[in-house]
Amino acid sequence: MSAPAIWIFVPFLVGGIILFFIHERFSAAIGGTIAVLLSLSALIFPIDTALLVGTVSLKISASVQILGRSFIFSTADGPLLAVIYGVAALWFFGTQASGTANRFVAIGLMIVSLLTASIAVEPFLFAALLLEMAAMLVIPLLVPPYQKPKRGVIRFIIYQTLAMPFILFSGWMLAGVEASPGNIGLTTQAGTMLGLGFAFLLAIFPLYNWIPLLTEEASPYATGFLLWALPMFTVIFALDFFDRYAWLRTSPQLSSAVQFAGVFMVASGGMLAATQRHIGRMMGYTAIAETGLIILAMGIKSAEVVHVTFLLLIPRGLELAVWALGLSIIKREAFNLQFSDVQGFVRKYPIAVIAILAAHLSMTGFPLLAGFPSRLALSQELASQSLFISFWTYAGLLGLLIGALRTMAVFVMAEENSGWVVNETWIQAGMLGLGVIGLFILGVAPQVLQPFISRLPALFEHIGQ
Amino acid sequence: MLIVLSSLIFFITAITLVALKIYQPGIRYAWLIAFGGTILALTSVLIWQAQMDFALAIHFWQPVELFTNPIAFRADGLNWPYAVSLSALALSVLLTAVVNPNFSDTFTWAGTLALSGLGLLAVTADNPVTLLLVWSALDLTELISQLRAVEGPSNSEKVVIAFSTRVLGIGLLIWANVVSVSSGNSFDFISMPAGAGLYLVAAAGLRMGVLPLHLPYSSESNLRRGFGTSLRLVSAASSLALLSHIPTASLASPLVPFLLIPALAAAIYGGWMWLRAPDELTGRPYWIISLAALSVASALSGNSAGSVAWGCSLILIGGSLFLTSIQNVWLNRALLVGAFSISTLPFSLTASAWLNNPGFFFPFIVITQALTMAGYIRHALRSSGRDSLDVQPTWTRTVYPFGIGLLVFMQILLGLTGWNGARQIGSWLPAIIASFLTFGLLWATPRFRIFNPVRAHWAGPSQNQGPSPYAFLWGIYRFISQLSKTITVTLEGDGGLMWTLLFLVLFVSLMTQGGL
Numbered sequence: 016m017s018a019p020a021i022w023i024f025v026p027f028l029v030g031g032i033i034l035f036f037i038h039e040r041f042s043a044a045i046g047g048t049i050a051v052l053l054s055l056s057a058l059i060f061p062i063d064t065a066l067l068v069g070t071v072s073l074k075i076s077a078s079v080q081i082l083g084r085s086f087i088f089s090t091a092d093g094p095l096l097a098v099i100y101g102v103a104a105l106w107f108f109g110t111q112a113s114g115t116a117n118r119f120v121a122i123g124l125m126i127v128s129l130l131t132a133s134i135a136v137e138p139f140l141f142a143a144l145l146l147e148m149a150a151m152l153v154i155p156l157l158v159p160p161y162q163k164p165k166r167g168v169i170r171f172i173i174y175q176t177l178a179m180p181f182i183l184f185s186g187w188m189l190a191g192v193e194a195s196p197g198n199i200g201l202t203t204q205a206g207t208m209l210g211l212g213f214a215f216l217l218a219i220f221p222l223y224n225w226i227p228l229l230t231e232e233a234s235p236y237a238t239g240f241l242l243w244a245l246p247m248f249t250v251i252f253a254l255d256f257f258d259r260y261a262w263l264r265t266s267p268q269l270s271s272a273v274q275f276a277g278v279f280m281v282a283s284g285g286m287l288a289a290t291q292r293h294i295g296r297m298m299g300y301t302a303i304a305e306t307g308l309i310i311l312a313m314g315i316k317s318a319e320v321v322h323v324t325f326l327l328l329i330p331r332g333l334e335l336a337v338w339a340l341g342l343s344i345i346k347r348e349a350f351n352l353q354f355s356d357v358q359g360f361v362r363k364y365p366i367a368v369i370a371i372l373a374a375h376l377s378m379t380g381f382p383l384l385a386g387f388p389s390r391l392a393l394s395q396e397l398a399s400q401s402l403f404i405s406f407w408t409y410a411g412l413l414g415l416l417i418g419a420l421r422t423m424a425v426f427v428m429a430e431e432n433s434g435w436v437v438n439e440t441w442i443q444a445g446m447l448g449l450g451v452i453g454l455f456i457l458g459v460a461p462q463v464l465q466p467f468i469s470r471l472p473a474l475f476e477h478i479g480q
Numbered sequence: 481m482l483i484v485l486s487s488l489i490f491f492i493t494a495i496t497l498v499a500l501k502i503y504q505p506g507i508r509y510a511w512l513i514a515f516g517g518t519i520l521a522l523t524s525v526l527i528w529q530a531q532m533d534f535a536l537a538i539h540f541w542q543p544v545e546l547f548t549n550p551i552a553f554r555a556d557g558l559n560w561p562y563a564v565s566l567s568a569l570a571l572s573v574l575l576t577a578v579v580n581p582n583f584s585d586t587f588t589w590a591g592t593l594a595l596s597g598l599g600l601l602a603v604t605a606d607n608p609v610t611l612l613l614v615w616s617a618l619d620l621t622e623l624i625s626q627l628r629a630v631e632g633p634s635n636s637e638k639v640v641i642a643f644s645t646r647v648l649g650i651g652l653l654i655w656a657n658v659v660s661v662s663s664g665n666s667f668d669f670i671s672m673p674a675g676a677g678l679y680l681v682a683a684a685g686l687r688m689g690v691l692p693l694h695l696p697y698s699s700e701s702n703l704r705r706g707f708g709t710s711l712r713l714v715s716a717a718s719s720l721a722l723l724s725h726i727p728t729a730s731l732a733s734p735l736v737p738f739l740l741i742p743a744l745a746a747a748i749y750g751g752w753m754w755l756r757a758p759d760e761l762t763g764r765p766y767w768i769i770s771l772a773a774l775s776v777a778s779a780l781s782g783n784s785a786g787s788v789a790w791g792c793s794l795i796l797i798g799g800s801l802f803l804t805s806i807q808n809v810w811l812n813r814a815l816l817v818g819a820f821s822i823s824t825l826p827f828s829l830t831a832s833a834w835l836n837n838p839g840f841f842f843p844f845i846v847i848t849q850a851l852t853m854a855g856y857i858r859h860a861l862r863s864s865g866r867d868s869l870d871v872q873p874t875w876t877r878t879v880y881p882f883g884i885g886l887l888v889f890m891q892i893l894l895g896l897t898g899w900n901g902a903r904q905i906g907s908w909l910p911a912i913i914a915s916f917l918t919f920g921l922l923w924a925t926p927r928f929r930i931f932n933p934v935r936a937h938w939a940g941p942s943q944n945q946g947p948s949p950y951a952f953l954w955g956i957y958r959f960i961s962q963l964s965k966t967i968t969v970t971l972e973g974d975g976g977l978m979w980t981l982l983f984l985v986l987f988v989s990l991m992t993q994g995g996l
Contacts, residue, residue: 224976383620420644424636462540
């Protein structure tokens with residue numbers, strides 16, 4: 016058995032089977048269990064290394080060839096695969112509680128497998144195609160059957176599609192840059208192309224306007240999944256670029272541009288979040304600001320780039336899952352999710368509200384919650400490099416905090432003598448409760464991520480040197 | 481290890497109480513368990529003296545390359561008084577609870593003990609990261625307790641506003657980290673660069689409602705005696721303990737007077753409102769503001785021991801008064817020891833308060849002190865609205881006075897021994913002036929209408945006339961709001977795609993001109 020077959024083709028096939036043959040009631044359990052099994056197997060079984068079980072020697076081969084392209088996983092990919100499928104499992108288990116339709120799990124598994132393939136594919140530029148395919152598969156999740164796609168969905172697919180030619184074109188030019196590194200004109204063109212490609216993929220300002228539109232008009236759970244999955248794999252793809260091309264790592268201008276883009280996203284995302292009156296859009300802008308933090312992390316001049324980046328990326332999956340699940344539950348009663356519609360909801364949906372607030376505060380970097388350790392680490396790295404960038408990052412986080420506090424105020428402003436009622440089902444309460452506990456565990460003891468994070472730098476061995 | 485042990489005793493006792501309440505709701509010895517646990521915790525804190533100074537560092541967070549500061553606690557001559565005060569307060573809350581109508585409120589006792597455990601961790605936190613974590617735990621506890629206790633949108637909103645100011649205090653501490661690291665220093669209490677200490681003072685001041693002046697809570701809060709007192713005072717101690725850690729060198733800044741002025745303004749305002757408060761619980765927020773402002777002023781003057789003295793006074797003297805719900809002549813007289821304790825007279829708890837000459841600000845400090853003392857004496861001697869001790873059951877008549885007496889005893893004890901500010905002659909001249917002024921105020925209170933009690937009110941932006949910092953901040957917020965609305969409408973509207981591409985072209989041209 017080969018690693019790509021296990022972590023790419025199996026989930027894709029299972030996704031297809033669930034889509035066409037499995038009843039909605041069982042899809043979450045089956046999809047979640049498959050994802051957990053894939054995650055555990057990535058942790059337990061080393062890739063491309065013989066494992067002796069009694070007298071039997073097992074070995075998961077590293078690569079497979081399809082249509083002349085290779086899909087390769089190395090031993091170092093194990094923790095990354097474990098993280099990907101571990102977080103995906105959270106999303107799939109949560110679908111039943113969120114009331115999302117059957118196809119979420121099926122298509123979600125397919126999307127994750129395609130995105131996983133983007134890590135493994137060689138030549139690695141083909142990752143752009145796989146990312147585009149994954150983006151296209153997201154559409155059925157965002158648009159309910161027999162309905163026209165709205166503005167946010169259309170912009171999303173336009174921007175993701177525009178990214179692909181830029182990336183592919185830059186890849187072609189990068190080969191030329193490697194051959195003649197002194198050609199400044201070519202370097203500039205390649206860098207610009209690459210920057211534009213990733214600007215579209217990562218939704219860098221002003222290309223992120225589809226995110227708040229989407230969080231307003233589409234299912235919060237599906238949007239949350241999208242906001243976790245695509246940036247995560249895009250970041251890994253970007254790190255791969257940095258790792259492969261020395262001139263990208265060493266270019267001070269590019270480093271400045273990355274930091275500028277990151278800090279602009281954090282500051283603008285924070286500012287816009289602070290002034291929102293829609294709790295769905297609030298999640299969108301917070302996700303934007305956090306993507307900005309991740310971009311900032313990628314731009315720091317430190318040996319800890321990979322550590323800090325993944326310290327931000329991994330909790331993001333849990334934060335968005337908890338937040339999106341809470342929103343999905345509340346959206347059933349307050350369809351618009353405007354402040355005026357959700358006022359006093361803490362007494363109707365206390366667990367969902369607590370979960371939303373915990374996730375929101377976590378993404379602002381509130382101590383004790385999952386987002387705090389990563390933000391602390393990032394702020395220390397940034398502070399040692401630039402007080403100016405630190406200030407604007409801090410201002411952006413302050414904006415997010417204001418947004419969180421405004422949301423909190425709206426949720427708790429219940430009418431006098433309105434009693435406390437728990438309207439969440441036990442599955443919803445259980446999922447949200449576990450999610451909130453997870454946020455606290457990651458906030459108080461971030462070392463639980465250490466088994467995953469410690470081995471990740473091996474994937475990007477040139478970065479941070 | 482002793483620090484964690486003392487906190488653990490509090491936590492384990494609290495968990496035991498909750499478990500008992502859930503699984504054996506009718507149990508009759510829950511109070512005894514709470515009492516036993518608290519006695520044990522207080523004893524363990526007293527035992528700290530045998531090992532002082534000692535520290536505990538847990539290299540808990542990984543990777544250590546990123547998290548260089550461990551989770552660390554330290555017991556020394558400046559935070560031990562806080563630890564003793566908080567433990568004594570917890571015991572006092574339990575002892576005085578025996579006269580409450582809803583005596584067997586196990587959850588309230590558990591909450592008090594858990595708060596005290598957190599308080600111990602906060603006052604012994606040896607670096608800002610540890611303090612941040614404990615502050616957050618306290619703030620969340622307070623938020624949840626308050627939200628469960630209040631009714632109506634307006635009161636709920638006030639709770640969130642109070643939480644917001646505390647979180648902003650946390651934010652200032654994080655910013656101090658950024659400033660410290662950007663200067664090439666580590667983020668701990670020892671190696672802080674000049675000027676960074678001001679952020680810490682501002683953080684503590686903001687959390688206490690001193691800088692800028694605001695009342696974290698309205699006086700209408702349902703959480704009154706017992707748990708309410710514990711909540712307020714533990715929270716205050718956790719913020720004030722930070723002030724004792726700030727190195728004097730890190731306060732070297734020309735901005736110090738600009739922080740001292742609002743701090744003293746808050747102190748005088750708090751003292752004035754405290755003097756005129758109709759009762760001690762209504763006046764409690766002003767007591768806290770007034771004493772906290774004095775503590776901040778001491779810290780800004782570079783007098784850590786003085787800051788601790790005011791902080792402990794806030795807990796011990798305030799605690800004894802706020803927990804007094806029963807009328808007894810001897811207890812009222814015992815409470816007057818508190819007036820001595822805040823007098824700054826030699827060998828009093830606050831004798832070390834003005835070891836550093838406050839210079840120009842001296843008269844304002846004396847006025848605040850006099851207002852606070854006069855208010856305290858007035859509230860301590862007030863008998864109306866309290867039941868008599870004589871009508872209580874026999875065992876409560878014995879236990880209750882111990883609760884009040886314990887805090888009074890602790891004031892005397894800390895004035896004489898156990899920490900850096902004990903057995904001090906101090907600066908006796910301002911103490912005598914403040915004492916005379918106090919007698920003058922006590923004489924004038926029943927004679928002049930201006931000193932008559934008024935109903936306490938919420939000090940918020942709505943009460944302020946004319947321009948204020950709040951109005952300025954609100955103006956900024958409205959501007960940002962308009963700006964963000966314009967950006968959103970432009971980019972998300974029909975022409976949004978074209979605008980986006982236009983911006984993109986602009987950025988690309990800027991980048992390429994920059995030489996990328």
